[in-house]
Amino acid sequence: MAATKRYQRSDEPIWWSLFSAGGVCVAMLIPALIVLLVFGPWLGLLSAEALSYQRMSALLYHPLGVLFIGAVIILPLFHAMHRIHHGLHDLQWAHSSLAKWLCYGSAVLLSLLALGLWLLGVFV
Amino acid sequence: MKQPDSIPSDKQHLSMTVQRYRPEQDDAPVWQSYQVPYDDSTSVLDALHWIKEQQDSSLAYRWSCRMAICGSCGVMVDGTPKLGCKTFLRDYPKGLKVAALANFPIEKDLIVDMNQFLHHLTALKPYLIGQPSSASEPNRQSPEQVKRYQQFANCINCGLCYSACPQFGLNPEFLGPAAIALAHRYNLDSRDQGKAERQPALNSKNGVWSCTFVGFCSTVCPKGVDPAAAINQGKIVSTMDGVIQWFSPKQLDTTPQEPTS
Ligand code: SF4
Numbered sequence: 001m002a003a004t005k006r007y008q009r010s011d012e013p014i015w016w017s018l019f020s021a022g023g024v025c026v027a028m029l030i031p032a033l034i035v036l037l038v039f040g041p042w043l044g045l046l047s048a049e050a051l052s053y054q055r056m057s058a059l060l061y062h063p064l065g066v067l068f069i070g071a072v073i074i075l076p077l078f079h080a081m082h083r084i085h086h087g088l089h090d091l092q093w094a095h096s097s098l099a100k101w102l103c104y105g106s107a108v109l110l111s112l113l114a115l116g117l118w119l120l121g122v123f124v
Numbered sequence: 125m126k127q128p129d130s131i132p133s134d135k136q137h138l139s140m141t142v143q144r145y146r147p148e149q150d151d152a153p154v155w156q157s158y159q160v161p162y163d164d165s166t167s168v169l170d171a172l173h174w175i176k177e178q179q180d181s182s183l184a185y186r187w188s189c190r191m192a193i194c195g196s197c198g199v200m201v202d203g204t205p206k207l208g209c210k211t212f213l214r215d216y217p218k219g220l221k222v223a224a225l226a227n228f229p230i231e232k233d234l235i236v237d238m239n240q241f242l243h244h245l246t247a248l249k250p251y252l253i254g255q256p257s258s259a260s261e262p263n264r265q266s267p268e269q270v271k272r273y274q275q276f277a278n279c280i281n282c283g284l285c286y287s288a289c290p291q292f293g294l295n296p297e298f299l300g301p302a303a304i305a306l307a308h309r310y311n312l313d314s315r316d317q318g319k320a321e322r323q324p325a326l327n328s329k330n331g332v333w334s335c336t337f338v339g340f341c342s343t344v345c346p347k348g349v350d351p352a353a354a355i356n357q358g359k360i361v362s363t364m365d366g367v368i369q370w371f372s373p374k375q376l377d378t379t380p381q382e383p384t385s
């Protein structure tokens with residue numbers, strides 16, 4: 001037998017965990033929100049005033065609004081970029097670590113942007 | 125040579141197109157069609173026997189048990205990995221195409237080189253490790269303990285799941301469905317203490333993390349093993365293992381080595 005090398009632990013658990021959490025949000029939370037926010041007023045479940053700009057922005061910029069940003073923007077971003085990253089590999093368009101950096105990097109940047117805008121809304 | 129007992133020639137016929145590759149004369153695999161007689165009980169393996177006995181004795185393929193136990197008769201039937209002995213011509217009345225298992229190098233005709241699969245299997249140590257054994261006392265297991273791993277213990281190493289797996293097709297270093305399902309089977313066994321030896325390979329890029337949950341391995345498995353479930357349960361195990369390791373840096377040096385051939 002020739003030389004042996006160490007098995008290297010994959011960093012995939014991090015991305016896969018974010019992907020899985022994002023998947024739950026994309027599959028459960030976002031459809032529920034769409035039903036509620038789009039069809040709610042139409043079905044008479046919600047009044048139009050309940051969805052007024054003032055009320056909505058007050059809700060979003062409440063300290064707990066960060067949970068909404070996380071569940072509706074950040075985790076779904078990681079979910080989508082994980083799919084794109086593996087899709088690129090499946091199509092044999094890109095195997096490189098550059099593709100990985102670009103995919104997860106853009107998820108990180110867009111997440112920071114969302115958080116930044118939210119902080120701006122909270123404090124300004 | 126034994127005469128195939130199941131096919132008299134006054135039967136209906138269909139066209140079976142078989143992939144041939146004779147390394148001494150073919151540059152690449154070629155297709156060859158045969159009219160084969162069949163009835164309700166004629167399997168693809170029976171038809172291959174008939175061709176070999178009646179038409180073309182040079183046809184090469186593997187088989188042994190004829191009853192979906194030995195796992196040696198795997199072929200692609202119309203592009204899907206199947207056991208030849210468990211697939212029946214009656215289900216293909218318009219004819220069928222039989223080829224060598226995908227994702228493996230072809231040696232001759234329908235015979236492939238499965239070494240890559242066997243290499244991965246060996247790397248994951250699919251046997252009981254460190255179990256205290258004594259000649260007088262059997263190891264006891266409750267029905268519940270057996271149930272945890274039993275489904276994953278039905279594998280016959282036919283390799284159909286490797287032919288079905290697009291990730292193994294792209295990256296033959298991927299340890300693959302059956303090997304990971306068997307590692308999972310032993311990790312779930314109450315008599316086994318080998319998890320620490322198997323986990324580093326499972327945790328690596330070519331372990332559970334090469335799987336993108338296509339799931340075709342479980343569709344084609346002739347024994348209902350569901351390797352996709354094993355691998356994806358393995359991702360949770362590997363994630364937990366990572367969390368534990370990242371928070372306890374002491375264990376770093378126990379990492380087993382990756383065998384290279
Ligand atoms: S898991 Fe199923 S398809 Fe794969 S080698 Fe085992 S029996 Fe064959």
Ligand code: FES
Pocket residue numbers: 187188189190191192193194195196197198207208209210
């Ligand atoms: S001949 Fe044994 S499984 Fe088909």
